[in-house]
Amino acid sequence: MxxxxxxxxxxxxxxxxxxxxxxxxxxxxxxxxxxxxxxxxxxxxxxxxxxxxxxxxxxxxxxxxxxxxxxxxxxxxxxxxxxxxxGFVDTHRHGWQTAYKTLGSNTTLAEYFDRYGEFTQAGTVFKADDVYLGQLVGIYEALNSGVTTILEHAHATFSNETAAAYLNASIDSGVRMWFCYALHTLSNGFSVADQMANYKDLIRDERLPESLVKMGLAYDAFASASDDEIRSVLDLAKNTDAAALTTHYLGGPWFDANSPSRLNEFAFLNTSMPIVFSHASFITPDDAVLLRKYNHYISTTPESEMHYGHGHEFSAFIQDQAAIGVDTHFTYSTDIITQVRIWLQSTRLKLFSQTMRDWKIPRNNPMSVNQAFLLATRSGGLALHRPDIGxxxxxxxxxxxxxxxxxxxxxxxxxxxxxxxxxxxxxxxxxxxxxxxxxxxDGELVLGQNRTAIEQRFLQSARIIQKIWETTPLPDLEGVYSNGIVYGSAMTVDVEKGNGTGY
Missing domain, CATH: 2.30.40.10 (Urease, subunit C, domain 1)
Known part of the structure; x- marks a missing residue:
């Protein structure tokens, strides 16, 4: 590493x-x-x-x-x-989803899982060129907004071909990237064992030592996979000297147990390898202790967590081990400044409200702009164990x-x-x-590719993909979500007189 x-x-x-x-x-x-x-x-x-x-x-x-x-x-x-x-550091992102732009403007996290994520028909619809173009154009947007480093939770690893295209776009873009190859159980026959073999092939790419891309792993099945599979993934990370490991961790009603406590059961936190827990919305005090003890970080993605509804209930209390990410940028921009501005003001509101609920008037501001700036820059570098970035x-x-x-x-x-x-x-x-x-x-992107030609190819790819999703029925979110947690309806509001929020 x-x-x-x-x-x-x-x-x-x-x-x-x-x-x-x-x-x-x-x-x-x-x-x-x-x-x-x-x-x-x-x-x-x-x-x-x-x-x-x-x-x-x-x-x-x-x-x-x-x-x-x-x-x-x-x-x-x-x-x-x-x-x-x-430069700004984005510690959680899925760049391949650029083609979905504006399709998820009113979606929820539960709907996302069934409609836009890695386990949907995306694995059969997105071809290698679609993944390449989406990733590259998405990085253009990031570079334009001052993001110079990205930790990519790369879960368009649907095949050897899409994974290679994904990596090629990342190398070609000129951004600094930790490319964390996702190992996941898919329905298209491309097994976790196949993915592990593919990862081993990709890390031998002769371009990598001279590029700005470092290879890591992403894995979200610490709660559901067999212990044997989990150990094989962790052994792969160790034996290949992975540059980072990242995982989605929500907790609370989401029952997403990819937590520091779970990884600690496998004695994996005591490592010099950076481990980034994305969201940590309902992080526990025990998990916070482990992050501080072993110097690992969460990546909070403020707009995503508000837009999709998974929230950030407790993550404000572990900001000394936190950085900022974007997540599914097809529903908003990759502008880290906007993300950290939202985070600053939502944290202020949360802590102001605690004081006012006790019928007291706050005499101080609970979070400063300097702290927000550090989250968007230096903290991202520290999350990747790179004090020379950000x-x-x-x-x-x-x-x-x-x-x-x-x-x-x-x-x-x-x-x-x-x-x-x-x-x-x-x-x-x-x-x-x-x-x-x-x-x-001088306000214009400077790229190694013909930007106009790339963007035209992307638009052709995106229009085909968008038409498929526009004609795909919305999922039926009724009954039990997981582990006894049921679906419920949020109260809706309407600017005009009428019933509910008009889509």
Whole structure:
């Protein structure tokens, strides 16, 4: 498994010669949001510059105190009036579902399971090219919104062909990715044993060492599979040095027992491999203790958990071991800023309400914009055990997002962190670098592929898939959902006079 030494403390003033690299970029005279290891907090530098060389940040300096040798051929980019931020980290996503866009605008999680997920007819409808195009176009959207790292719960592993196409798109995209191959029991005859063999083949891909993609595993059957199968999956993760393991964990009425406690029964938490538990909506105190003890993380996906109805009842109380994800981005954007803004305000509401229920007026705000910013950046890197991702520090990876601080909605800002979290949108993102390479420049995506041709192919693929789902009847959600929990009807509201919510 790839490991990274801790990066050195932030260099603010310096006097040294930067070695010459083939590719260097200097962002000049901007406002930079750094992370200070000594204080373990965000730090803002104004009228400062940032130099990248190859794939790393090699200097961060205030112009008034600098004596920096700039490598020949360095690209100089004015950052005056701009805010320079670390790239955003998405710790839970299913990119292949892009073709479903807008079809699930009023769906629920129970309906999703029967209609849009990995165990539906998707396994027979989606061909390799459909998966490739959906994943690639979905990543375009992520890069455009400043997401530079994705942990992909890759569950379009319906066959050797779809899995290979899925990986190819991820490599071709230029995003930094932990590609976690899903092992799952499907109805099309592609068995877990077949998937394990396919995973072993894919991790030998000769492109991987030079790419930004690392291979991991996703597995959701810790509650339902035999102990023998579970042990074989965990052995595969260990023996292949998987870059990460991820699993969906909801708990509560969902009875989804892919919990830290369950993995601890197999003595698997005591590992240097990152383990990410997606959602953790009804996480227990015992599970929280285990996360802190073994340094594993949850990925909360705020808009998903509100949209689909699985909620985030207790996950606000384990934010020291949490990061932010997007989940099923076909029902909303892959914009992490929107996700963390929703999370910030829903957490504030939850904790404000607790105080007011006791007939007390809150004297303080329970969560700050700085904490939200860290969840969207550094916490994602820590969830992947990579302290050199999601931060702007000397020695960190050159994953950088530059915001236009003079846009109409950001104009007048004083606090750059608040400006990003509360006032920015995707249109304010001018530049994106991943691993020191341009992915967006002057507001336009910079890609290795012919974007227009790819998007046209995607639209042809999506129209065919969308027509199939539009004509597929909705599932009949009656009776018992699971383990004695029955389906129930939520109260509906209507803006106009009438009955219920009009779809």
């Amino acid at each position: 790839a490991r990274s030494a801790l990066v050195p403390a932030l260099l603010v003033t310096c006097s040294f010669a930067v070695p010459a690299f083939a590719s260097s970029v200097l962002f000049e005279r901007g406002t930079i949001i750094t992370f200070n290891n000594a204080s373990q907090s965000l730090e803002v530098l104004r009228n400062a510059s940032l130099l990248t060389s190859s794939d790393r940040i090699t200097a961060i300096f205030e112009d008034s105190n600098a004596n920096i040798t700039i490598p020949p051929g360095t690209q100089r980019v004015s950052a005056e009036g701009k805010i320079i931020s670390p 931060v702007l520090q000397v020695g960190a990876k050159a994953d950088i997002v530059v915001f236009d601080g003079n846009s109409p909605n950001m104009l007048g800002w004083v606090d750059p962190i608040a400006a990003i979290i509360l006032h920015s949108h995707v249109g304010d993102i001018k530049h994106v670098l991943v691993d020191g390479k341009w992915r967006k420049r």
